[in-house]
Amino acid sequence: MSLRTFIFGLAASFGVAWLFIIVVPFIKMRNLEPIQLNEATDGTTGIFYPKRTGRITNGALVYAENGCYLCHSQLIRPTYAGNDLYRSDWGGLKADPDRGDTRRETNVYDFSGEKFAQIGVSRMGPDLSNVGLRVSANYATGGDPAKWFYNHLYNPRQDPKLWKSTCPPFRFMFSERLITGNPSNDAIAIVDDGKKEIVPDSDAQALVSYLLSLKKDQAVPAVLNFAPPKNKG
Ligand code: HEC
Known part of the structure; x- marks a missing residue:
């Protein structure tokens, strides 16, 4: 094999992969086209735009x-690549009080407002794409979901079931700070015989606002809605 063929072969084997795994998806996803809603399948007309609120960027x-x-x-x-859709409340709520089963696959619009799509490296813990909704609906029932997140970040082993x-x-x-007057609304614990409180700093507030924005609660156009077949799971 000549050096020329070798270099060409090397460039082709890495170049083609780079083109299709990096360049093509990048160009496609950088310029997302708005999706036209279809009267027949979506029940309404107009343009779909993803709704997301919170301190998403920071x-x-x-x-x-x-x-x-x-x-x-x-x-x-997608179901052909794993059973994520059937895991309890990961891709939406299985029993949403208003809309029934809202589980669906992730689409690119789910990352709107973020510089990078943080799809993750491994799955040591549960998937977080719907954690905002899951916590509000299942864990923090009646309580404040932001408080649930603060408590989890402060001490993930607080719940005796999660001691490990x-x-x-x-x-x-x-931060721990001295209470002057009444404790703050976002204090997660009062310590030191009621003298001090533990409050989230701005990083924790931004993070929790972001986690709360991770919700699959918006109806998406039929062309994006890869939901599980209604007769299963
Ligand atoms: C070393 C791996 C690891 C890292 C890093 C990690 N987590 Fe976790 N996380 C886990 C595991 C394992 C669980 C499951 C046990 C539990 O619920 O505590 C979990 C559970 C959670 C849950 C509860 C989810 C649910 O539905 O029950 C939330 C929320 C969470 N993590 C948020 C975070 C956030 C935010 C960060 C970064 C600031 C983070 N985690 C970093 C391993 C990790």
């Missing part, structure tokens, strides 16, 4: 900085 940064993506995915895979949780505590995102 919350996503805190999420990235603290390596949450190392253990948590944000990707509900390997989710790291992120206590450096909280």
